Amino acid sequence: MTPSIYVSAVVGLLMILGFVTFKSISSSNVLPGVPEFKGMPIFGAMPTYLREGMPALLGKLIAIGDDGISYANIVGNVLVSCHDPAMVREVHAMPDEVASREGDPGRMSWSPFWTLRRLIGNSLFNQVGPQINHPRNVFIREFNNTKANEAKFDTIKKIATDHANALTGDGTTADVDDIRYSADNFAIALWGETLYGNPDHHKGGKVLALSEKIITLAGEPWPSVWYSIALFFRLVTPGEPTRSEAKLRKGVSKVVEGNIQKLEAYEAANPDAPLKVIRSLSVATGGAKSGPLSVFASEFTNLNLFGGHHSIGLNVVWSLIELDKHPERRAKLMAEINSVDINDFTQLNSKMPYLDACIMEINRLHPTVHATLRVINKETTLTSGKTPIKLTPGMLIYLSYLHLHTSKEFWGPDADVFVPERFLGGRSKHQPFMSFGYGPRNCVGYKFATLAAKVYLVTLLSTYQLDVRDHDHEMKLGTLLETTKPVAVKVTRRS
Ligand code: HEM
Numbered sequence: 001m002t003p004s005i006y007v008s009a010v011v012g013l014l015m016i017l018g019f020v021t022f023k024s025i026s027s028s029n030v031l032p033g034v035p036e037f038k039g040m041p042i043f044g045a046m047p048t049y050l051r052e053g054m055p056a057l058l059g060k061l062i063a064i065g066d067d068g069i070s071y072a073n074i075v076g077n078v079l080v081s082c083h084d085p086a087m088v089r090e091v092h093a094m095p096d097e098v099a100s101r102e103g104d105p106g107r108m109s110w111s112p113f114w115t116l117r118r119l120i121g122n123s124l125f126n127q128v129g130p131q132i133n134h135p136r137n138v139f140i141r142e143f144n145n146t147k148a149n150e151a152k153f154d155t156i157k158k159i160a161t162d163h164a165n166a167l168t169g170d171g172t173t174a175d176v177d178d179i180r181y182s183a184d185n186f187a188i189a190l191w192g193e194t195l196y197g198n199p200d201h202h203k204g205g206k207v208l209a210l211s212e213k214i215i216t217l218a219g220e221p222w223p224s225v226w227y228s229i230a231l232f233f234r235l236v237t238p239g240e241p242t243r244s245e246a247k248l249r250k251g252v253s254k255v256v257e258g259n260i261q262k263l264e265a266y267e268a269a270n271p272d273a274p275l276k277v278i279r280s281l282s283v284a285t286g287g288a289k290s291g292p293l294s295v296f297a298s299e300f301t302n303l304n305l306f307g308g309h310h311s312i313g314l315n316v317v318w319s320l321i322e323l324d325k326h327p328e329r330r331a332k333l334m335a336e337i338n339s340v341d342i343n344d345f346t347q348l349n350s351k352m353p354y355l356d357a358c359i360m361e362i363n364r365l366h367p368t369v370h371a372t373l374r375v376i377n378k379e380t381t382l383t384s385g386k387t388p389i390k391l392t393p394g395m396l397i398y399l400s401y402l403h404l405h406t407s408k409e410f411w412g413p414d415a416d417v418f419v420p421e422r423f424l425g426g427r428s429k430h431q432p433f434m435s436f437g438y439g440p441r442n443c444v445g446y447k448f449a450t451l452a453a454k455v456y457l458v459t460l461l462s463t464y465q466l467d468v469r470d471h472d473h474e475m476k477l478g479t480l481l482e483t484t485k486p487v488a489v490k491v492t493r494r495s
C-alpha cells in the first residue's frame with residue numbers, strides 16, 4: 001500500500017470505529033447504576049486505551065468504582081473492571097461456557113489472550129470445556145506436585161549454580177548491568193534442560209528476544225486494533241495470524257524444532273535414561289516414546305516460549321530489590337539460609353518459613369501476572385456486589401490482582417511495604433491473595449515456579465553479597481509486571 005492509501009484507510013476506519021462507538025453509547029445505558037469512565041465524546045475510552053494501554057485504563061476504572069465495579073466503552077466493546085475480592089472470585093469461578101479468557105475469535109475483541117493465541121497457537125490458555133481436565137491434570141502432576149518437583153531439584157540446583165557462578169566467572173566481584181538477564185536466562189536454561197535436555201537453551205539470546213516480543217505484543221493495544229479492523233473488512237480468517245504474526249510464529253517453530261532435535265539426539269544416546277519432561281508430557285497425553293510429540297506436548301513447547309521464564313525471573317529480581325531495601329529482613333533470611341542445608345530438597349522446600357514468607361510477600365506486592373480478564377460468552381448475573389448486575393455476551397471483565405494485593409483496605413496502612421512477617425503464621429481469609437489465579441483455571445505451574453525462584457534466589461544470596469545499585473525501582477505494568485529500568489547489581493563472592 002502507498003502511504004496515502006494507508007492514511008485514507010486509517011481515517012476511514014477511525015470514522016467507522018467512531019460511528020460504531022457512537023451507536024453503542026447512544027443505544028443504551030449499558031450497566032445501570034455502575035459508574036462509567038466516559039473518556040472522549042464519540043470515541044469513549046479508545047484514546048486512553050491506545051495512548052496509555054490497558055493497565056492505565058484499568059487504573060482509571062478502579063479509581064472511579066468505589067463499590068468494586070465500573071466500566072468503559074471502547075468502540076462497541078464494554079470493559080468492566082471488577083475489583084472487589086468477592087466479585088473477582090465470582091468471575092473466576094464462572095465456567096468456560098459463561099466466561100472464558102478469549103471469547104469468540106470472530107468478534108472484535110481487545111482480549112490479550114486473543115493476540116496471544118495468534119502468536120503461539122493453541123494452548124491451555126485458550127482451550128475451554130470439560131476436555132481440558134485431563135491436560136490440566138497432566139500439568140499438575142508434572143509441575144504442581146512435590147514428588148515430581150523433588151525429582152527436578154538436582155537439575156534446578158545445578159542450573160542455578162552455573163548461572164550464579166557465571167556472573168563473576170573466575171573473578172570474585174562483578175558489576176552486573178542488569179540482573180534481569182541472569183534471572184531470565186536461568187529460567188530459560190532450566191526449561192531447556194528440564195524439557196529437552198538442552199541447558200544451552202538461553203545461549204544467543206534468541207529465546208529471550210522471542211519471548212519478550214510475544215509478551216510485549218500480547219499486552220499492546222495495536223495488534224488487537226489492527227486485527228479488529230482486518231476482521232471488519234474480512235481480510236483475515238478469525239483467529240488466524242496476520243502476516244507479521246505468522247513470521248513471529250515461524251521463529252517460534254524454529255526454536256522448538258532445534259530443541260526437538262536435541263531431545264531426539266539425547267534419547268538416541270541415552271535409551272535407558274528417564275524420559276525428559278516434554279516426552280513424559282507427550283506420553284501422558286497419547287504420544288509415543290520416540291518420534292513426534294503428542295498435540296498437547298507440542299502445544300506446550302510453544303506456550304513455553306511465552307510463559308514460565310520471565311515470570312520466574314521477575315520473582316527473583318523483585319526479591320533482590322526488596323531485600324536490598326530492607327537489610328534487617330535480608331539479615332533474617334540470611335540467618336535462615338545459614339541454618340539449613342539448602343542443597344537438601346526437603347529442607348529448602350519445607351523447612352524455610354521465612355523464605356516462603358518472602359516469596360509470598362513478593363507475589364503479593366509485585367504479582368508478576370498483575371491482572372487477567374474474562375470475556376462473557378453467555379448472559380449471567382453477578383450477585384456478589386451491592387446489587388445484582390447483568391453481564392451480557394461480549395463484555396470484557398478485567399480483574400486486577402495488583403489492586404487486591406496492594407489495597408490498604410485489605411492489607412492495612414503498610415500495604416505498599418515489603419513485610420514478609422505478615423505471612424508468618426497464616427493469613428486472614430479477608431486478605432485477597434491470587435497471584436496464581438483462582439478457581440477452575442488457576443495456575444498449574446505454581447509449585448514448580450516457586451521452587452525454581454526460591455532455588456535461584458537462595459543460590460545467589462548464599463554465593464554473593466549483592467548490592468542493588470538503585471533504590472528507586474518502580475513497577476511497570478505491561479503484560480507482566482516489569483521493572484521500569486535495568487536492575488544493576490554489584491556482586492561480591494562470599495569467602
Ligand atoms: C511466578 C510464575 C507464575 C505466575 C505468577 C503465574 C500466574 C498464573 C496465573 C495468575 C494464572 C491464571 C490466569 C487466569 O486466570 O486468567 C496462570 C495460569 C496458568 N499458568 Fe501460570 N504462573 C507462573 C508460572 C507458570 C509456570 C512455570 C507454568 C508452567 C507449567 C505455568 C502454566 C500455566 C498455565 C498452563 C495456565 C493456564 C491454566 C488453565 O487455563 O487451566 N505458569 N498462571
Ligand SMILES: *[C@@H]1O[C@H](CO)[C@@H](O)[C@H](O)[C@H]1NC(C)=O
Nearest residue numbers: 140144442443444445446447
Ligand atoms: C498447586 O499447589 C498449591 C499448593 O499446594 C495449591 O494451593 C494449588 O491449588 C495447586 N494448583 C493446582 C492447579 O492444582
